[in-house]
Amino acid sequence: MDTTNTKSETLADQAYDALAKSIVSGELAPGARILEVELAERFGMSRGPLREAMRRLEERRLVERVSQRGVRVVRLTGPKLHGIYKVREALEGMAARLSAQNMADDEIAELREMLEAHERYVRQSDDYSQNQQDWDFHDRIARGSKNEMLVSLLSDDLYQLLKIFRNQHKSKRGRARRAVEEHWRILAAIEDRDPEMAELMMRRHISAALAVFEPSWAEDAAQRDQADTADWPDLKPEGD
Numbered sequence: 670m671d672t673t674n675t676k677s678e679t680l681a682d683q684a685y686d687a688l689a690k691s692i693v694s695g696e697l698a699p700g701a702r703i704l705e706v707e708l709a710e711r712f713g714m715s716r717g718p719l720r721e722a723m724r725r726l727e728e729r730r731l732v733e734r735v736s737q738r739g740v741r742v743v744r745l746t747g748p749k750l751h752g753i754y755k756v757r758e759a760l761e762g763m764a765a766r767l768s769a770q771n772m773a774d775d776e777i778a779e780l781r782e783m784l785e786a787h788e789r790y791v792r793q794s795d796d797y798s799q800n801q802q803d804w805d806f807h808d809r810i811a812r813g814s815k816n817e818m819l820v821s822l823l824s825d826d827l828y829q830l831l832k833i834f835r836n837q838h839k840s841k842r843g844r845a846r847r848a849v850e851e852h853w854r855i856l857a858a859i860e861d862r863d864p865e866m867a868e869l870m871m872r873r874h875i876s877a878a879l880a881v882f883e884p885s886w887a888e889d890a891a892q893r894d895q896a897d898t899a900d901w902p903d904l905k906p907e908g909d
Contacts, residue, residue, distance in 0.1 A: 680714050684722035692731045692742050693829055695836040699744040745834050757827055758875040765871035766864040767814035777860055780809055784852055791845045806852055844881055
């Protein structure tokens with residue numbers, strides 16, 4: 670039996686998982702250049718599996734290819750974040766609507782327990798942007814929709830990009846407590862099996878987050894663009 674492809678896929682998976690984790694956590698900074706030769710040495714593997722891993726990272730929009738400059742970790746400037754939040758508003762609104770129809774009673778009960786824990790945490794710290802709790806709430810609603818495409822678009826794609834943003838920025842003072850209040854309204858609509866209200870509450874929640882964070886993005890984007898120009902001299906692409 671030929672195991673060459675299986676081994677190559679396994680190595681590519683390992684490289685993808687490690688790189689994705691490093692990007693989302695901020696270990697690899699936004700805008701950082703990624704060199705295949707350095708990765709090959711780091712992971713102790715040929716460049717074939719690494720190129721497959723890079724292709725998948727590019728599909729997930731975690732890295733981007735810049736003409737004559739190679740590949741870099743994605744840099745989320747204001748216009749990109751605005752687009753992400755508008756798409757998120759629509760998709761998460763749909764997920765909340767479907768969850769009100771499709772989530773099992775025990776799943777809703779677990780969501781309530783989770784939110785109670787979130788509220789206790791926020792009362793103590795007024796911030797949960799740097800840990801997993803906020804994302805667990807949204808991820809469970811996405812999965813509660815029972816729609817595989819929505820889960821993929823949200824949990825596998827958009828949430829990963831937003832985690833990069835969250836790891837680079839602290840939440841605004843008081844936003845965490847308001848977010849928990851908004852979460853309670855979303856949960857109440859799901860518990861009432863009210864799809865229209867669940868979608869409305871979720872869309873308002875995402876829109877409120879956009880309104881809080883967007884004013885600071887224009888200045889951040891200008892500063893990052895200046896740094897990007899300085900850090901990225903024209904370079905020839907790596908050879909084969």
